[in-house]
Amino acid sequence: MICAFKHRARIDFMSHDAPAKSTAQNKLVIRNIGLLLSGELDRPILDADTVVAIDGVIHAVGKAKDIDAAGATTTIDAKGTALAPGLIDSHVHPVCGDWTPRQNQLGWIDSCLHGGVTTMVSAGEVHTPGRPKDIVGLKAMAVFAQRAFQAFRPGGVKIYAGAPVLEQGMVEDDFKELAAAGVKFLGEVGLGSVKDGTTGRRMVAWARKYGIQSTIHTGGPSIPGSSLIDKDMVLETDADVIGHVNGGHTALPDDQIVALCERSPRALEIVHNGNERAALLALRTAKELKQLHRVILGTDSPAGSGVQPLGILRMISILSSLGEIPAEVAICLATGNTAKMRSLNCGLIAPGREASFVFLDTAQQSAGENLLDSIQKGDLAGVGMVITDGAVSIQRSRNTPPATRVPEVPRA
Numbered sequence: 001m002i003c004a005f006k007h008r009a010r011i012d013f014m015s016h017d018a019p020a021k022s023t024a025q026n027k028l029v030i031r032n033i034g035l036l037l038s039g040e041l042d043r044p045i046l047d048a049d050t051v052v053a054i055d056g057v058i059h060a061v062g063k064a065k066d067i068d069a070a071g072a073t074t075t076i077d078a079k080g081t082a083l084a085p086g087l088i089d090s091h092v093h094p095v096c097g098d099w100t101p102r103q104n105q106l107g108w109i110d111s112c113l114h115g116g117v118t119t120m121v122s123a124g125e126v127h128t129p130g131r132p133k134d135i136v137g138l139k140a141m142a143v144f145a146q147r148a149f150q151a152f153r154p155g156g157v158k159i160y161a162g163a164p165v166l167e168q169g170m171v172e173d174d175f176k177e178l179a180a181a182g183v184k185f186l187g188e189v190g191l192g193s194v195k196d197g198t199t200g201r202r203m204v205a206w207a208r209k210y211g212i213q214s215t216i217h218t219g220g221p222s223i224p225g226s227s228l229i230d231k232d233m234v235l236e237t238d239a240d241v242i243g244h245v246n247g248g249h250t251a252l253p254d255d256q257i258v259a260l261c262e263r264s265p266r267a268l269e270i271v272h273n274g275n276e277r278a279a280l281l282a283l284r285t286a287k288e289l290k291q292l293h294r295v296i297l298g299t300d301s302p303a304g305s306g307v308q309p310l311g312i313l314r315m316i317s318i319l320s321s322l323g324e325i326p327a328e329v330a331i332c333l334a335t336g337n338t339a340k341m342r343s344l345n346c347g348l349i350a351p352g353r354e355a356s357f358v359f360l361d362t363a364q365q366s367a368g369e370n371l372l373d374s375i376q377k378g379d380l381a382g383v384g385m386v387i388t389d390g391a392v393s394i395q396r397s398r399n400t401p402p403a404t405r406v407p408e409v410p411r412a
Ligand SMILES: [Zn+2]
Pocket: 188, 217, 218, 222, 243, 244, 248
């Protein structure tokens, strides 16, 4: 079994291709789960110790005595560790394969898998050297990136890429054409030549009409060449996601961040490569407004600040320990909240959802009494295993502090 998993992971990486589909039914049974973190904000902890997935989709969640575990093709003994949905990074900037020219680094996506991330959403392939800015070129690049990352999943990580950046001169038919070609997300509004609210709003509405979701860059310029997007442009454009509401990296003044929380109904994205004090302000404001369901997490990497393989785990610990929210709630921000706001079929441990999971346990020698307490004290969780679409992608993480306990795959 273990050999088969390693083989599969290697095949994915080496062949640069999606795993081959098999006609035989694959039944995964995970038992002895010590803590089931659902990803659902209204009910973040479930009273369950067993999960069954068939062909990469969650089939049953409950107590062992109530679940039919017969005929499993793979059984995992969680050894009392916590099971959470695979983490989602709502804001990445991929370019090509598992390489980023921003820091000239190879294997960054695979490193994030070792931080528990199983799904990434592109906020634009904007670091592409020589990125085309004419309309034919930007559309061609978006379709290429969507196709390439659909077929290439480093270690099993699913990347929703092909996120075109708005440029002046785009017309409604461009959005219709992009949607028909499979494009689902726009890159950050404001990173191209569209820098006024009126044009932004018109194009975002066209995108929405054809089922393409939008994100807007919020705050000061991220790198030389980009520019300030203030609260007035964010509110007027009305993109689906207020990208890095805490700046990427330079944040808006506090009163503007509060105004975005209060006056827009859209998703509030908090990123690792932003202003962490502003992150806490946005979180606190959303909490006071009783709108925590709007808060989603990303890294905004690769960036000038680099790549953070543990970025989402770090955001969970930072927001829980300094933002004073329970750890199980912080995990929902990085899973179920993002899945709902981004219309993804992952992020929740519930029947019908994608069977992508991360096994977490208290890091060795943490002062926390248990996993949740350790996160609330600001420590990072240890990752013991990651599953993508019902198959084991990695066992003990090479990147997190070592988990105290790790799941096992008993030999048949
Ligand atoms: Zn940005």
